[in-house]
Amino acid sequence: PKERDRDAWFLESLSEAVEPEQSQPDALLFRQRFRALRDELVSELFTIFNRELFQDRLPRQEIAWRGRLTSTAGRCVFLEGQSYRVELSTVLLTSPERTRDTLLHELCHAAAWCVQRSKGGHGHAWRFWTDQAKQRFPKLP
Numbered sequence: 001p002k003e004r005d006r007d008a009w010f011l012e013s014l015s016e017a018v019e020p021e022q023s024q025p026d027a028l029l030f031r032q033r034f035r036a037l038r039d040e041l042v043s044e045l046f047t048i049f050n051r052e053l054f055q056d057r058l059p060r061q062e063i064a065w066r067g068r069l070t071s072t073a074g075r076c077v078f079l080e081g082q083s084y085r086v087e088l089s090t091v092l093l094t095s096p097e098r099t100r101d102t103l104l105h106e107l108c109h110a111a112a113w114c115v116q117r118s119k120g121g122h123g124h125a126w127r128f129w130t131d132q133a134k135q136r137f138p139k140l141p
Contacts, residue, residue: 009027014030031095058110064085065088069091069092072089086103
């Protein structure tokens with residue numbers, strides 16, 4: 001239970017709306033040094049989301065920052081087998097909060113593909129995973 005509480009506190013503390021003195025210390029560091037630590041943040045977020053939402057069923061695949069991705073904050077590219085690649089915009093994702101929310105959105109696409117073999121955009125399989133996220137972390141958008 002304590003690990004689960006720590007995860008929720010960490011994720012919520014990535015939001016600028018959470019006062020620094022109320023923030024989980026690691027999350028506050030990511031807020032203060034986002035550009036320098038964004039790869040570490042993405043790795044930590046993947047670990048939490050995979051464990052807490054996807055029961056460790058998502059293989060750890062490439063999550064890449066793309067400077068040319070300017071019209072959308074992120075995208076999930078479906079590859080052969082159960083592979084995927086998540087691409088995140090360096091232009092649009094300028095905070096831990098937006099990165100958290102975008103990565104979660106894209107990993108729900110990855111789970112729909114890897115677990116349910118669905119490429120259905122924002123269809124039933126994707127909504128199943130977003131509903132799981134809302135149940136587990138109700139304070140996240």
